[in-house]
Amino acid sequence: xxxxxxxxxxxxxxxxxxxxxxxxxxxxxxxxxxxxxxxxxxxxxxxxxxxxxxxxxxxxxxxxxxxxxxxxxxxxxxxxxxxxxxxxxxxxxxxxxxxxxxxxxxxxxxxxxxxxxxxxxxxxxxxxxxxxxxxxxxxxxxxxxxxxxxxxxxxxxxxxxxxxxxxxxxxxxxxxxxxxxxxxxxxxxxxxxxxxxxxxxxxxxxxxxxxxxxxxxxxxxxxxxxxxxxxxxxxxxxxxxxxxxxxxxxxxxxxxxxxxxxxxxxxxxxxxxxxxxxxxxxxxxxxxxxxxxxxxxxxxxxxxxxxxxxxxxxxxxxxxxxxxxxxxxxxxxxxxxxxxxxxxxxxxxxxxxxxxxxxxxxxxxxxxxxxxxxxxxxxxxxxxxxxxxxxxxxxxxx
Amino acid sequence: xxxxxxxxxxxxxxxxxxxxxxxxxxxxxxxxxxxxxxxxxxxxxxxxxxxxxxxxxxxxxxxxxxxxxxxxxxxxxxxxxxxxxxxxxxxxxxxxxxxxxxxxxxxxxxxxxxxxxxxxxxxxxxxxxxxxxxxxxxxxxxxxxxxxxxxxxxxxxxxxxxxxxxxxxxxxxxxxxxxxxxxxxxxxxxxxxxxxxxxxxxxxxxxxxxxxxxxxxxxxxxxxxxxxxxxxxxxxxxxxxxxxxxxxxxxxxxxxxxxxxxxxxxxxxxxxxxxxxxxxxxxxxxxxxxxxxxxxxxxxxxxxxxxxxxxxxxxxxxxxxxxxxxxxxxxxxxxxxxxxxxxxxxxxxxxxxxxxxxxxxxxxxxxxxxxxxxxxxxxxxxxxxxxxxxxxxxxxxx
Numbered sequence: 001x002x003x004x005x006x007x008x009x010x011x012x013x014x015x016x017x018x019x020x021x022x023x024x025x026x027x028x029x030x031x032x033x034x035x036x037x038x039x040x041x042x043x044x045x046x047x048x049x050x051x052x053x054x055x056x057x058x059x060x061x062x063x064x065x066x067x068x069x070x071x072x073x074x075x076x077x078x079x080x081x082x083x084x085x086x087x088x089x090x091x092x093x094x095x096x097x098x099x100x101x102x103x104x105x106x107x108x109x110x111x112x113x114x115x116x117x118x119x120x121x122x123x124x125x126x127x128x129x130x131x132x133x134x135x136x137x138x139x140x141x142x143x144x145x146x147x148x149x150x151x152x153x154x155x156x157x158x159x160x161x162x163x164x165x166x167x168x169x170x171x172x173x174x175x176x177x178x179x180x181x182x183x184x185x186x187x188x189x190x191x192x193x194x195x196x197x198x199x200x201x202x203x204x205x206x207x208x209x210x211x212x213x214x215x216x217x218x219x220x221x222x223x224x225x226x227x228x229x230x231x232x233x234x235x236x237x238x239x240x241x242x243x244x245x246x247x248x249x250x251x252x253x254x255x256x257x258x259x260x261x262x263x264x265x266x267x268x269x270x271x272x273x274x275x276x277x278x279x280x281x282x283x284x285x286x287x288x289x290x291x292x293x294x295x296x297x298x299x300x301x302x303x304x305x306x307x308x309x310x311x312x313x314x315x316x317x318x319x320x321x322x323x324x325x326x327x328x329x330x331x332x333x334x335x336x337x338x339x340x341x342x343x344x345x346x347x348x349x350x351x352x353x354x355x356x357x358x359x360x361x362x363x364x365x366x367x368x369x370x371x372x373x374x375x376x377x378x379x380x381x382x383x384x385x386x387x388x389x390x391x392x393x394x395x396x397x398x
Numbered sequence: 399x400x401x402x403x404x405x406x407x408x409x410x411x412x413x414x415x416x417x418x419x420x421x422x423x424x425x426x427x428x429x430x431x432x433x434x435x436x437x438x439x440x441x442x443x444x445x446x447x448x449x450x451x452x453x454x455x456x457x458x459x460x461x462x463x464x465x466x467x468x469x470x471x472x473x474x475x476x477x478x479x480x481x482x483x484x485x486x487x488x489x490x491x492x493x494x495x496x497x498x499x500x501x502x503x504x505x506x507x508x509x510x511x512x513x514x515x516x517x518x519x520x521x522x523x524x525x526x527x528x529x530x531x532x533x534x535x536x537x538x539x540x541x542x543x544x545x546x547x548x549x550x551x552x553x554x555x556x557x558x559x560x561x562x563x564x565x566x567x568x569x570x571x572x573x574x575x576x577x578x579x580x581x582x583x584x585x586x587x588x589x590x591x592x593x594x595x596x597x598x599x600x601x602x603x604x605x606x607x608x609x610x611x612x613x614x615x616x617x618x619x620x621x622x623x624x625x626x627x628x629x630x631x632x633x634x635x636x637x638x639x640x641x642x643x644x645x646x647x648x649x650x651x652x653x654x655x656x657x658x659x660x661x662x663x664x665x666x667x668x669x670x671x672x673x674x675x676x677x678x679x680x681x682x683x684x685x686x687x688x689x690x691x692x693x694x695x696x697x698x699x700x701x702x703x704x705x706x707x708x709x710x711x712x713x714x715x716x717x718x719x720x721x722x723x724x725x726x727x728x729x730x731x732x733x734x735x736x737x738x739x740x741x742x743x744x745x746x747x748x749x750x751x752x753x754x755x756x757x758x759x760x761x762x763x764x765x766x767x768x769x770x771x772x773x774x775x776x777x778x779x780x781x782x783x784x785x786x787x788x789x790x791x792x793x794x795x796x
Binding site for chain 1: 413539669683686687708
């Protein structure tokens, strides 16, 4: 009998208890013995099937030598950070879905886990139930990873899908997402790109093996996105998607950011719809590989946590290094990155051509929408000062 | 310095030597020491950069205590089987891309590896460079896997893509694939579904944890597929794809087969084009997750082998069990499986309705093409004896 604890009984914590109970047989077959939730840390006691396991005293977990793995689903960086440290110090493995904590303190917590000879695993922090961190760090370990990009937030992808399919305005699509339970009452973290930003930081940390400072990563959401640009892009054979993107630059540096992009409709990621997530990884040997599925939700995210729990128990004493150095050097502003840019301006084709030379016109209808040749973000900004810019987005190549 | 050997210097073997050399830095960073190919087993000596590493004497590898991991890329089940056994007996880890050997003897070789406390890993045997076996067995370990299906053969998918896109006949599309180097001079194993069949056997073994006898798995290829059916399907909103499919049946049994299917165009797998592969896995907690990329090729496949080599070295002494019992019980004929079926008959709508009751007509043009309600393969066969059937395929639901 292997005993674990859960800290926090929100959506994911509840899901972990459910998965452990419902898939008891599968889990026992792989572990060789049964897995049981012994203790659940809550702030307020609630009635329900887990009532007798609840405690509001963290020391009940910290000091219990029978508990070998702790699943942290508290969220945020306050109590979650303190309790995670103390669990690792106490020689317990810790598993989490907490993307904010991993993006901000992952490298440091991994180092603590290493010293204590235990694991700190966080597959569920990116892409919910989609296996992505493990394939990236283990299965693609023989590659130099050159780029990772993806649709990392289901709420914004649902909103964009409604805008493309039914021509809904952003505000209406957001209300629809809230009515369906896909968006929070306060949708800020999703809509402003912050949730996707934390995830692209974690992906970049693991892809390049070096710490990314989340504060250095520009995060642009979809709140200011115009339905008009979505429609022009669609007619020209592109889909607008909110991408998190991390790129190894030609000079050896690396960068990361979140922003809406135009994506050619032949790219498989252009067809990722509704609340689905997808992550594309480009390795120098493997080429492009895509991982696709539900990026959130109680059971998908919980099942990724439970798989990490199982891995902690099987990879004894601990899993191999994933390679995440605290070194932050070499990070460059994404404005260095060259891509084609989409512009919609209050002005004529002549205005566009005077600023950018050769351009591809997408529409001329009182305004002018066009694509530039590849230019850096810096040049795009500089040249666009000559223009009356109504909208500007990067185009994903390929 | 860690030393390995390669057996066989065909496409994949050559690729392994290249990846080890080209990505030396990435590999050393993860392993903590350099990785070097010491010996390469060949049948005939060839000139080239690896000339001084070659031997035609297997015992040079078997008896070399410095060689800790052997990559088997000989192919087939003759020498590959014998040498793999002897390497494992000698206490060396073995890594392979050999799908035939794994499908036919995987369970037995894993048992031998277990006894010798070494690893037998074969991520590259399915999906080339796409991480799939590892995510299936580790990252989704907390799920009961209910279904796995996929486009497992790039050659046939290229041919089907040409038939859909340009209306090419099968024979012309095959010649085009051969001219581009995507199809062998003897394309039998690809076109008859045998290659995809071996891969679905391995996926089913790992998804359900029990041995599948490859001889019990019906493998139908695309050689008899008519361009007419591809066109009718396309007009009705379906794509024709060759799928390998393994399903947990409602009664607790399981089945597997390879056959062309009609797939609704909204399903992401319908849009997997050209030589790309994709595998969809359905878990009871995670839902559907898809893995997509290049399923073959020198460097992608080789990089999956090298990642397995790295895992052998890091997961010391050996990786956790993946769960593959030699027990073959519970396998049922895929004819038990209920799905909608596509038929094209020399006959009228009345003929169709008399055989299958309610049907959905796709075309009436001298012949009648229609979709049935869900029926078992057995019933589809039985009822179709009343009809003059020109073509019949299953429809993938969802």
